[in-house]
Amino acid sequence: MTPRKDLLDIASLTDAEIAFVLDNAVPFKELFKRSVKKVPTLKGQTMLTLFYEPSTRTRSSFEVAASRLSADVTHFDIESSSVVKGESVLDTVETLEAMRVDYIVVRHKQAGIPNLIAKNTRASVINAGDGWHAHPTQALLDAFTLREIHKDLRGCRALIVGDIQHSRVARSTSLIFRRLGMQVAYLAPGSMMPREVPEEIPQFGNWRDAFEWKPDVIYLLRVQGERMDEPFIPSSAEYHRNYGLTDERVKVLRERGLHLMHPGPVNRGVEITDAGMNYEKCLINQQVENGIAVRMSVLYWLRPGAVGSGAGNLASNPAVSHSAT
Amino acid sequence: MSGTERTLLTQAQMAAGVQALAESILAANPGAACIALVGVFTRGVPLAKRIAAEMEKLGGIQVLVGTIDITQYRDDLNTFQMVPKLEGSDIAFDIDDLNVVLCDEVIYTGRSVRAALDELLNFGRPKRVQLAVLVDRCGREYPVQPDFSALKVALAPGERVAVRFTEVDGQDACTVETQASTR
Numbered sequence A: 001m002t003p004r005k006d007l008l009d010i011a012s013l014t015d016a017e018i019a020f021v022l023d024n025a026v027p028f029k030e031l032f033k034r035s036v037k038k039v040p041t042l043k044g045q046t047m048l049t050l051f052y053e054p055s056t057r058t059r060s061s062f063e064v065a066a067s068r069l070s071a072d073v074t075h076f077d078i079e080s081s082s083v084v085k086g087e088s089v090l091d092t093v094e095t096l097e098a099m100r101v102d103y104i105v106v107r108h109k110q111a112g113i114p115n116l117i118a119k120n121t122r123a124s125v126i127n128a129g130d131g132w133h134a135h136p137t138q139a140l141l142d143a144f145t146l147r148e149i150h151k152d153l154r155g156c157r158a159l160i161v162g163d164i165q166h167s168r169v170a171r172s173t174s175l176i177f178r179r180l181g182m183q184v185a186y187l188a189p190g191s192m193m194p195r196e197v198p199e200e201i202p203q204f205g206n207w208r209d210a211f212e213w214k215p216d217v218i219y220l221l222r223v224q225g226e227r228m229d230e231p232f233i234p235s236s237a238e239y240h241r242n243y244g245l246t247d248e249r250v251k252v253l254r255e256r257g258l259h260l261m262h263p264g265p266v267n268r269g270v271e272i273t274d275a276g277m278n279y280e281k282c283l284i285n286q287q288v289e290n291g292i293a294v295r296m297s298v299l300y301w302l303r304p305g306a307v308g309s310g311a312g313n314l315a316s317n318p319a320v321s322h323s324a325t
Numbered sequence B: 001m002s003g004t005e006r007t008l009l010t011q012a013q014m015a016a017g018v019q020a021l022a023e024s025i026l027a028a029n030p031g032a033a034c035i036a037l038v039g040v041f042t043r044g045v046p047l048a049k050r051i052a053a054e055m056e057k058l059g060g061i062q063v064l065v066g067t068i069d070i071t072q073y074r075d076d077l078n079t080f081q082m083v084p085k086l087e088g089s090d091i092a093f094d095i096d097d098l099n100v101v102l103c104d105e106v107i108y109t110g111r112s113v114r115a116a117l118d119e120l121l122n123f124g125r126p127k128r129v130q131l132a133v134l135v136d137r138c139g140r141e142y143p144v145q146p147d148f149s150a151l152k153v154a155l156a157p158g159e160r161v162a163v164r165f166t167e168v169d170g171q172d173a174c175t176v177e178t179q180a181s182t183r
Helices: A015-031 A057-068 A089-100 A112-118 A136-151 A168-179 A207-212 A237-243 A247-256 A284-301 B011-028 B046-056 B111-123
Strands: A044-049 A073-074 A103-108 A124-130 A157-161 A183-187 A217-220 A259-261 B002-010 B033-040 B063-069 B099-107 B127-135 B146-152 B159-164 B171-177
Touching: A015 A136, A015 A168, A044 A089, A057 A073, A057 A103, A057 A124, A057 A136, A057 A284, A073 A157, A073 A259, A089 A103, A089 A112, A103 A112, A112 A124, A112 B063, A124 A136, A124 B099, A136 A168, A136 A217, A136 A259, A136 A284, A157 A168, A168 A183, A183 A207, A259 A284, B002 B011, B002 B127, B002 B146, B011 B046, B011 B127, B011 B146, B011 B171, B033 B111, B046 B063, B046 B099, B046 B127, B099 B111, B099 B159, B111 B127, B127 B159
Parallel strands: A044 A073, A044 A103, A103 A124, A157 A183, A157 A217, A217 A259, B033 B063, B033 B099, B099 B127, B127 B146
Antiparallel strands: B002 B171, B159 B171
């Protein structure tokens, strides 16, 4: 497979590239069973995480992945850096360029910032989440996790539940699911349903109708309070009652043998309960483990300085400003 | 295809070579209750399986077979135009204190063997590691020598040994191709 420089979204990947990343993640996962979980693939290279938004698992997942590939890992601490003093993203990138880092993993609240950085550095840039736009490694790990359950994903049905409008996970994951031949439906309150949903994605307003669609997997989204400018739901209790995976709904999943996914971290008592977390077909822990293997596979494929960039179409996203900080 | 191709080993000579390797490995490991053959992807894998089958025919010893993917241990990985698909190593047994024989179809510079040793040692601490190849074409760049080889031949740098196995290539053949190297 031809290497690319950057991974910025799912939309710009070819089917063959998606398959290549998913297939190579299999031997990477095998590595985790060994006492030595490390390969020398990126020896002498440096991966830097540049997170303008808080992250718990994504950043650690990238750091573990890079460590297992023998890369040196470092973190650009936004809180204590000159960024808080108003340094622009491009000034920061110039600094990183001078440090000659090879891989930059970026998370930013504004869509398009990873694309902007990618255009201005020789390093490979991986989008670890930008605004509502994309979270490609989450989508890849979700597809990988489901592929472990269903060898052929064609025809498999996923019901994505929650704040779809404000979720880059929903955007990237529903895209990769459909690219792999799956059917996707949305269940959300009206205020959290995107205004423009592709015709082939059914939209549901309640669980009863959604269950009648006969999904194979339920993909819960985190209710992202911090990304909402105004309350979209009257209360978390009401959200839980109407859209959360209540204990009663877990019983339906169990009766029908449906799998359950969530990108984490979860809000217990809002979109999920303890019964959901303990449900035997809950794949959350597998998603975390697979995230490392898939990110290793991405790092293995990308090559700093390679010609092909994964820059996708940002037309539908907020304008990217060079003065963004 | 430009260049010329000449036969280095006939099919019968390949089969005889595999049998000779099996006999030599047994003779060199007296008293071992168990020997592990580890084939290096791609064509070291069918070679290891064939040697194992011959050793089992000769009997008296347990033979284990594993495979090793050296892609991520190559010292020239960054220079590849294409990123190789990974096969992954599969050694489903404990190699601690075992006699392990690495199997590869050809040894040339010795770099692949260095890479294979690095990967192998991630699986444990073998008692002894030996190396079996079908063809030793000389021209070493690292201080690595095979313990067992079916054929030793000195070739010019522009020549390439191509070993084909039915399991991978649909036919058995061992030839020398003379053409400009693409690597």
